[in-house]
Amino acid sequence: xxPFKSRDKSKKRAAILNGAxxxxxxxxxxxxxMDKIAETAGVSKRTVxxxxxxxxxxxxxxxxxxxxxxxxxxxxxxxxxxxxxxxLIAFANAEIFLIDSPRRVQISKFLTMVFLKDTAYAxxxxxxxxxxxxxxxxxxxxAEKDGKIITDNLLLTARVFYALVEGAITYPxxxxxxxxxxxxxxxxxxxxxxxxAKYGNxxxxxEI
Amino acid sequence: xxPFKSRDKSKKRAAILNGAxxxxxxxxxxxxxMDKIAETAGVSKRTVxxxxxxxxxxxxxxxxxxxxxxxxxxxxxxxxxxxxxxxLIAFANAEIFLIDSPRRVQISKFLTMVFLKDTAYAxxxxxxxxxxxxxxxxxxxxAEKDGKIITDNLLLTARVFYALVEGAITYPxxxxxxxxxxxxxxxxxxxxxxxxAKYGNxxxxxEI
DNA sequence: AGTTATTTATACTATACAGTATAAATAATA
DNA sequence: TATTATTTATACTGTATAGTATAAATAACT
Numbered sequence: 001x002x003p004f005k006s007r008d009k010s011k012k013r014a015a016i017l018n019g020a021x022x023x024x025x026x027x028x029x030x031x032x033x034m035d036k037i038a039e040t041a042g043v044s045k046r047t048v049x050x051x052x053x054x055x056x057x058x059x060x061x062x063x064x065x066x067x068x069x070x071x072x073x074x075x076x077x078x079x080x081x082x083x084x085x086x087x088l089i090a091f092a093n094a095e096i097f098l099i100d101s102p103r104r105v106q107i108s109k110f111l112t113m114v115f116l117k118d119t120a121y122a123x124x125x126x127x128x129x130x131x132x133x134x135x136x137x138x139x140x141x142x143a144e145k146d147g148k149i150i151t152d153n154l155l156l157t158a159r160v161f162y163a164l165v166e167g168a169i170t171y172p173x174x175x176x177x178x179x180x181x182x183x184x185x186x187x188x189x190x191x192x193x194x195x196x197a198k199y200g201n202x203x204x205x206x207e208i
Numbered sequence: 209x210x211p212f213k214s215r216d217k218s219k220k221r222a223a224i225l226n227g228a229x230x231x232x233x234x235x236x237x238x239x240x241x242m243d244k245i246a247e248t249a250g251v252s253k254r255t256v257x258x259x260x261x262x263x264x265x266x267x268x269x270x271x272x273x274x275x276x277x278x279x280x281x282x283x284x285x286x287x288x289x290x291x292x293x294x295x296l297i298a299f300a301n302a303e304i305f306l307i308d309s310p311r312r313v314q315i316s317k318f319l320t321m322v323f324l325k326d327t328a329y330a331x332x333x334x335x336x337x338x339x340x341x342x343x344x345x346x347x348x349x350x351a352e353k354d355g356k357i358i359t360d361n362l363l364l365t366a367r368v369f370y371a372l373v374e375g376a377i378t379y380p381x382x383x384x385x386x387x388x389x390x391x392x393x394x395x396x397x398x399x400x401x402x403x404x405a406k407y408g409n410x411x412x413x414x415e416i
Numbered sequence: 417a418g419t420t421a422t423t424t425a426t427a428c429t430a431t432a433c434a435g436t437a438t439a440a441a442t443a444a445t446a
Numbered sequence: 447t448a449t450t451a452t453t454t455a456t457a458c459t460g461t462a463t464a465g466t467a468t469a470a471a472t473a474a475c476t
Contacts, residue, residue: 007444007451028325030238033433044454046436055434113324116317117236119383156398159376163399167375168367175327190364191371197406215421215474241463252424254466263464 013051016041020058025106029114063125066107071129078142084200088192091136092165099173109174133158150201157199164191224249224256228266233314237322271333274315279337286350292408296400299344300373307381317382341366358409365407372399
């Protein structure tokens with residue numbers, strides 16, 4: 001039977017997703033019971049199943065919603081008029097966005113746990129979204145052509161950049177439960193300066 | 209009743225720990241059943257309980273055994289005769305040790321998951337062991353005094369170093385399930401070079 | 417060989433949870 | 447107001463698992 005006319009279910013759907021995120025975060029996937037999720041969402045258990053069918057599906061919906069956000073971040077293209085630092089900070093901020101609100105850092109933490117538990121699933125899931133490295137690689141290529149970046153291995157260089165951002169900011173935020181701007185900003189400057197010290201074409205010094 | 213004489217239980221204990229690690233790694237803490245652990249260890253379930261009392265205790269024993277290994281790594285002191293690179297690689301290798309065998313990378317991965325799930329527990333547990341940063345901080349202080357390192361913030365500098373090592377090597381190893389020397393070595397050189405480019409006192413260049 | 421610490425096999429208890437069933441209640445639309 | 451898509455409350459099924467009980471078996475030490 002095709003419903004005569006379907007009504008707006010988005011409110012309940014959002015409430016369920018929100019409650020589920022809370023419970024997943026606080027209990028972990030295994031210990032998050034569908035009863036608890038329904039209660040937290042202020043919804044009957046049957047409604048949860050009507051919307052998502054299974055715990056697994058509910059989880060997938062959360063993951064997809066979250067990763068879709070990342071996808072929608074605007075692209076960054078090389079601009080010879082702007083300083084390297086300014087442009088690199090834009091790349092870093094695209095990562096920092098993922099841990100930039102209490103909610104997002106919770107979800108990132110949960111996702112990291114799940115991805116660590118099943119790295120094959122992690123790989124398959126992340127593969128559905130545009131690779132983060134590619135945008136930086138394209139940027140680096142342009143910057144190198146413009147003589148502002150010096151490297152003999154673009155991929156290694158990109159990996160060093162993300163190592164700095166993730167190692168200094170993202171992962172610490174997951175463990176500390178969040179970031180505070182006043183602590184992140186000096187660190188962000190420091191890692192950008194570190195990157196530029198290695199790969200920037202500093203025309204103001206010369207070998208003696 | 210005090211036992212007349214206790215016998216050597218270390219063999220069974222080791223078998224249980226080993227089996228438990230296998231099961232924890234493959235199923236995660238929650239889904240690792242004590243029946244499965246006993247079976248994997250080749251031991252009766254009652255013996256598991258005789259040795260460890262509870263699943264929680266068994267888990268704690270694994271964590272403590274693993275972290276105790278790290279503690280036993282030898283200290284690294286500043287040596288003015290050696291190059292910065294050579295000495296920094298020793299620091300990096302102390303980290304790489306933790307992901308340097310298939311077994312250790314599995315345990316590190318599992319521990320990272322558990323620590324992410326309960327960061328308060330993580331903090332308390334890690335606090336029981338010597339802080340990793342302290343040794344590098346002492347080294348940096350000496351290197352700075354010796355004029356080989358230039359920085360106005362030792363702590364930030366240490367954090368950049370570990371960000372590079374963890375972001376470029378440790379975390380990627382957790383997700384990829386291990387490291388292969390031929391891929392790690394170029395990356396290790398690259399991050400050491402990056403660190404030195406920023407903080408090394410390069411007397412061979414001068415501002416013009 | 418005899419003592420006894422340790423281990424084993426089997427069965428059991430109590431609890432929790434994913435998912436289903438059913439019938440009644442609610443609320444949006446016509 | 448009548449229709450019906452959606453939601454709710456309650457109870458249920460089947461399965462899984464942490465931990466315990468008990469008595470028999472094993473093996474290290476004297």
